[in-house]
Amino acid sequence: MIRELRTALPLALGLSLLAAVLAPTAHAQSAPCLDPNAPTTVEEQRLDDRLTPEGPAVGPELTRLGGFDDDVALFTTRLCATTTRAAARQLADGAGTNLWRAAVQRARTPQTWDAYDDRPLYWARLQATRALRQWQPPFTLTTTERAELVDRFDRASRGITDARFGAGVRRVAVTGFDPFQLFGTSVRRSNPSGAAALRLDGLVVDTPRGRVVLQAAVLPVLWGSFDQGIVERFFGTAADQAPHAFVTVSQGRPGRFDVERWAARWRGGFQDNNDVGEFGPVPDAAGWPQPAHEFIETTLPVDRLVNAGTAPYPVLFNRSFCEWRPGSPPGTGPVDCREDEPTPGAAAASGGGGDYLSNESVYRANRLRLGLGATTVAGGHLHTPELGQPVDPTALTDAAFERERRAIADQVVALVSVT
Template sequence: MTKRLRAVIPIALGLSLLALPGVAHAQPAPCFDPTAPTTVEEQRLDDRLTPTGPEVGPELARLGGFADDVRRFTARLCEPISRSQALRLTLTSGTELWRAAVERARSAQAPSAQAPSAQAWDAFDDRPLYWARLLGTKALRQWQPRGWQLTATDRAKLVDSFDRASRGVTDLRFAPAGVRRIAVTGFDPFQLSGTSVRRSNPAGAAALQLDGKVIDTPSGPVVVEAAVLPVLWGSFDQGIVERFYGAALGFRPDALVTVSQGRPGRFDVERWAARWRGGFPDNNDVAARGVVPDAAGWPQPAHEFIETTLPHQRMVDAGTTPFPVFYNRSFCEWPVGSIPGTGTPSCRADEPTPGATAAQGSGGDYLSNESMYRANRLRLGLHATTTAGGHLHTPVLGQPADPTALTDPTFERERRAIADQVVALVSVI
């Protein structure tokens, strides 16, 4: 495990929000302890592209129109509030943030690089939701309730409630029976160190476009419900994938599709998911390596590899544009009789060897592979035989050409093109 060492900014989050450009300054709110520990993700909220430029995370939240949402949430925390009211507040505020982000993503806004107002900021930008969520979870970690003590366990429940709700995990609203249904997840931005704090994730952007969307297809309408997953090993250990897809499977969907960012210049429908973590650090700079853990409370059949049941050839042949679409058959395994995690795995594109231990799925050994593995392990464990499942990797999205810029027209066009093609590929499932 590695840890990012940084000093905590000596101001309360209430002041940080109120100090956003265009918002009146105020004294630090008395209900936040600025010395309380925060996560590595949350500590990136003060990162800047230039010494005198704005803090990137709060600025993107503002440009996306979410500064008022976060300010209302933190102001409510500073009012007299009970434990039960706090739990309701985290759930309702998180849900409202998610629904506002979906509404914004589905608006008729046209891309407008370096737009002067939130109303003109690109509707396909997934980053404002990501940073607004972190402002909310940081507030909860530093919150000091009036008149009662908040235990570490209770605080963790509040953070988890707000986080899951603001991801769409608790907001499944599938239509009545008789309509085809698909459940989809994307991911947060990741690899955010330094100027890469600007990164966007087209898989997350696509999820925001898809949530609640009704797609007309030759076989009838399809209703999609979506959520955005964290790039955190710990959240996966706690079952966030199973929580979303477990709830979705209760509606007997036609398909589960996990989506993440993959290779440059191409889409891949991945054939295999593997029961192995490769150790690459997550958004909290935590590394994890070894067998994918079980998620408590869910059926956990022990498959080394799980094969996609998505209509991969139909997706390849659909002619979606502008990127080519491939069916990726590759995988890696630790040979029979070897100690998993030692030596060099065998990598091929045929069939896994009976008795061998999985080392990489077609989509690698990071959280994208694990999202496919967990969703489909659950699908198999719940005997959802009529539900297809698999993973779609999008092309890699670059960053704005100017290292001091938050966006530019090329960056916005590419993100929009990728997200639109994800929607098109989901529509042919």
């Protein structure tokens, strides 16, 4: 039996209604306080991408279809009316939190546009952060202050600052991810791990082993945000509330779930959503205890997850990892990939989940767990099946795409509930 921990979001819903009155047709880029020539990120620039020359821009259209266009319009209207730094910080925190909670509420409510769709939140967030970068306030705003405002909104709109466990026998902190690899017609990609996180946040699940309370967040596909400690912020906040498990989730291989055995201290260089690649050991995040480990082994209840009988996808235990043998400089030379135990003194090359941000999310979460001495807390990673795209390259959705995302997200909920 699944119930919601937060059943009503009057502030978020009230803001949406107010937006409809204040600015029902406003477009963020046309607001008088915004400079359209101000620099924005590569990720934000994709807001202008279209599937066909005559079609709508994909990001704003998904925002509209998901019901968040009024929220974006209201945020821009309020931003233009902001006259002090303190008010700007308050707006970034409040509007970001309201957007996150509205997205969680939307994920649990039948919608004209699929409730399982994680993309409206992603694109609405980017419209708001672009507005913050283009904002011309009536006072001097330094580059550092502007970056802080963007960071505050971004973290709040991801659920990073909203982890509040209720009473339960078990408390589980979970993360999913934004869509990624958004080039060409792939700008319409979805990420089932992010869709699952929206459905998981605030849920209370009654299981044969007792009540499970879940708190979730959605991580960015950005090396820079990981450098700044976004993973540690979420799991560190959760750790203060005596959780029983840390579970990171991301999209993986076709047709199967994987419980990953090993997380590795290595970045393989693949580009993120800002087209930035990073290669080398996973750096520390300032302010958090982070002991040095080349590999960290999962402590999730693997047998229970594999044998839970969830459907429709098989759940497998992936034991693979890759290393540079002792004496080989990390990042050069042949890589040894196996399924047994890492060699003492070897340098990590990749975990079972690879050497990208999914691997780094579980590595950082569990490096923090070990640094905090939380050895009784279970920790590990689930890779979901890969989600395809609508068959028609000009379509934003189709029935098969929605069914596949729904099946993956529902199985994530079932698996996380048995950790």
